[in-house]
Amino acid sequence: MTKELQNQQIILAKRPSGMPAAEHFSFQDAPIANPEDGQVLIQTLYISVDPYMRGRMNDEKSYVTPFKLNEPINGRIVGKVLQSESDQLQVGDNVVGMLDWKKYNVTSASNVRKIEETGAPLPAYLSVLGINGLTAYFGLLDIGQPQKEETVVVSGAAGAVGMIVGQIAKLKGTRVVGIAGTDAKTDFLKNELGFDDTINYKTTDDISKAIAASCPNGVDVYFDNVGGPISDGVMNHLNDFARIPLCGAISSYNRTDGDLGTRIQPKLIKSRSMIKGFIVGDYSDRFGEGMRDLSTWLAEGKLNYRENIIEGFENVPDAFLGLFKGDNLGKQLVKVAEE
């Protein structure tokens, strides 16, 4: 079978300094090996593009290894098994896992997880029922520990993680304020997801004042997806014993200057607050619990989500680059082939 297929891959052609661009990626034809014992051949259906991948384009120590120059980019993919040399997976199974940006991957069956039929559409396994949903779930509930009637602020609120954070926080009985960058996004958060208030940071002169107005009782939990000046503003309004799950700092990822801001230590001391960086993989032994709750809420209609699906393997780099323009509402995916 592998002989009939035309494979293509996207490699890291250059390392960016600052904002990444099309020139940092390159398309190549690629061979397909015959699956060996224990391996499967997987056709890529959906590719997830995520802000954290920007960090992997740098050649520096982090929680994930850097992408290698002239080798394929690697990320979350939903695919279908076309050929199986493993008794763990059957032809026709849908799977999710960390795979190369290729139209076809040959990999060990244990590298991917079979998607069981739950009625949820396949792309959901790259968003609300995938890493994004689990990130929201564990960051908010384990680190943020929102209590009834507290105030929860979410930055990057219309992003794939932020919109789930806000909805879980509402399910826990809190007041939720979302920060996003367009009126379309803030309208969506208020009208479709039930956020109590929103701030459009692009049309707001003073984030700190806007937070004061939106959070008359101060901030108890700040789920931070963005860092930078937005977070500087929120930090002025922490209540005593506030908790700050630190999920991302997209405003810093492409900066080549010093990323200077007012030091937050004095504010953390005054309010005895806690801030903690995390990645979802830190909770891998509890994914079952998270998936159970997220699936239940989704099935009960308590979780709304939004995906922005572009078609075509050739558009994967553009979809990734779009993440840093602040345009995307919800999860950005690329559909590569029909299910």
Place this chain on the structure above:
Amino acid sequence: MTKELQNQQIILAKRPSGMPAAEHFSFQDAPIANPEDGQVLIQTLYISVDPYMRGRMNDEKSYVTPFKLNEPINGRIVGKVLQSESDQLQVGDNVVGMLDWKKYNVTSASNVRKIEETGAPLPAYLSVLGINGLTAYFGLLDIGQPQKEETVVVSGAAGAVGMIVGQIAKLKGTRVVGIAGTDAKTDFLKNELGFDDTINYKTTDDISKAIAASCPNGVDVYFDNVGGPISDGVMNHLNDFARIPLCGAISSYNRTDGDLGTRIQPKLIKSRSMIKGFIVGDYSDRFGEGMRDLSTWLAEGKLNYRENIIEGFENVPDAFLGLFKGDNLGKQLVKVAEE
């Protein structure tokens, strides 16, 4: 009895902007009321001056209420009961508590705690067996959670809290690196307290490089007393899941500019580290446990400490102002009267 005594007090005469100076304090004669039922008359023996008091000189919300203008400064004092209208305390008892900067205080017996005879000298109850020792104990053990063979870095290491932190960390089997500002201090830390390595930040061009050299295995716990550029340097070397008890930010207390530094959020995410502000009062329900361990270690000769005791009530403001010059090795106290 109160009629024979000449009382004096030190009031907040002006609020400082930036570095405090002698002009912000004023000495006044003060009356002494007759103790009422439940009250005691206490003669001040030792006054503790502490960096956190700088914050109380500002008129802004914090974890402690601001000092009032033209009213006495209030802080930790060890004194002796001269007259008692309470059955909780006897004449001659030594006590410790938050009292006004006066030679004599009349206060409710429940405002102070009786010092039991343990063999430890009285000033110790304002340092190693007082708030400083408890701050070191709970900040390091509850937030820092040092594990055997980890690396613990302490800033303000020769201060009243820092020197206890380092010694407890050694008792827990860690490698301890102290940062201080004179060679006399770093010599003391290495030679008398058993720190594994030290950094004199005043003679070091690049704190980040110095930390890399002193901490070949990275930093697992950073007990932060100072904030500012020193902390910026340490933050470059956090190991995965590092813990940062945030005790003070003395470098920021007198700043009137923006206190700008490189934002720490990206570094916390990369290492999935946690930073938490605290004050010792957050642990008041566990003080008994802390005092028990500290007293035991002290009695067993496992805790060394150093006090710098100036004599004379008239020198209290100078002793306080000296805290911000970085000269003091160990706990700064003022002896006001003979025991």
